[in-house]
Amino acid sequence: MSKVYVFTEYGGPQHEQLIDREPPQPGPGQIAVQVRAAGVNPVDWKIREGLLGRSAELPAPMGREAAGVVTAVGEGVSDFSAGDEVLGHPAPGLGAFAEHTLFDADTAHLKPEEVSFTDAATIPVAGTTAYDTTHVGDLDAGATVLILGAGGGVGYMATQICAVHQFRVLAVASEAKRELLEAKGATFIASDSAVAEAVAELAPDGVDLIVDLVGGDALRSVAPAAVSADRVVSAADPATAEELGGQGRPTDPETLEKITDVISYELVDPHVTAQYPLSQAREALAAVESGHTEGKVVVVP
Numbered sequence: 001m002s003k004v005y006v007f008t009e010y011g012g013p014q015h016e017q018l019i020d021r022e023p024p025q026p027g028p029g030q031i032a033v034q035v036r037a038a039g040v041n042p043v044d045w046k047i048r049e050g051l052l053g054r055s056a057e058l059p060a061p062m063g064r065e066a067a068g069v070v071t072a073v074g075e076g077v078s079d080f081s082a083g084d085e086v087l088g089h090p091a092p093g094l095g096a097f098a099e100h101t102l103f104d105a106d107t108a109h110l111k112p113e114e115v116s117f118t119d120a121a122t123i124p125v126a127g128t129t130a131y132d133t134t135h136v137g138d139l140d141a142g143a144t145v146l147i148l149g150a151g152g153g154v155g156y157m158a159t160q161i162c163a164v165h166q167f168r169v170l171a172v173a174s175e176a177k178r179e180l181l182e183a184k185g186a187t188f189i190a191s192d193s194a195v196a197e198a199v200a201e202l203a204p205d206g207v208d209l210i211v212d213l214v215g216g217d218a219l220r221s222v223a224p225a226a227v228s229a230d231r232v233v234s235a236a237d238p239a240t241a242e243e244l245g246g247q248g249r250p251t252d253p254e255t256l257e258k259i260t261d262v263i264s265y266e267l268v269d270p271h272v273t274a275q276y277p278l279s280q281a282r283e284a285l286a287a288v289e290s291g292h293t294e295g296k297v298v299v300v301p
């Protein structure tokens, strides 16, 4: 048998449970993966709460990004073989907080040797989101980028990607994250201060891109600072971004490879700040659900 962390009903964390299942066998186009690490994301609890629909078969395995070792390949898979170290999204309905899962081979990627399993496990969701949201608008060096939620899983990688491009980053986060962000060259703005006023003072001609990882009123209050409405991009709250003339997170199938390379060159550090065993997946999810973690939280089966 093989352990997997699931929710048994839509709703709160009381419906989460660690259960046993038969190790999943790869179908055509799939690879079986022994999970070595899985990234925790806000989407995990949003799915459990039913905020993204209620059509999943229950119990529903949790977790959307993982890294591990290939144990078997399904029919028609030629790019991977047993023993390969990989990262990717678990196939629908399989989960990442598990001892074993399946990836669809066409969305998986080889893990570079120099990238740890824990770092690799943060790439498929958080890393790609950081990459895609910071590549809106084809900006030049010197452009000003405002990042809301700059010290979180996506935000801290987004901050570092902007530093690579020599953008000027205005990083909005809680005071506890000031040092972390200033060390990457960002100009820190405390999230509990008058943020819109601070932005107006620091960028009187407007900001070239707003990367929003918070949403709601925090986004509404700063959105007018963008040089144009289409320079507002939100992973956290696409509906509000669209209402304001901006967009949700764009996606590009090539991003997984690009951000994996960037991380393997040590240009971006996913900043894994906490690792929990699978038996403590509940605590890992609760930490992320608190909404104030720094960098990434990872479950290590």
Ligand SMILES: NC(=O)c1ccc[n+]([C@@H]2O[C@H](COP(=O)([O-])OP(=O)(O)OC[C@H]3O[C@@H](n4cnc5c(N)ncnc54)[C@H](OP(=O)(O)O)[C@@H]3O)[C@@H](O)[C@H]2O)c1
Pocket: 041, 042, 043, 125, 126, 129, 148, 149, 150, 151, 152, 153, 154, 155, 172, 173, 174, 175, 177, 191, 213, 214, 218, 235, 236, 237, 249, 288, 291, 292, 293, 294, 295
């Ligand atoms: N669409 C997609 O594909 C996609 C992919 C990944 C993530 N997302 C979404 O993007 C959002 C961020 O994800 P994440 O993984 O980075 O989450 P996270 O790791 O929880 O980070 C969120 C950060 O926002 C900060 N924050 C909270 N309220 C704030 C405020 N008013 N102003 C500034 N910062 C604030 C938090 O800490 P402090 O307040 O302590 O600084 C935290 O560091 C989530 O809503 C997630 O669901 C979407």
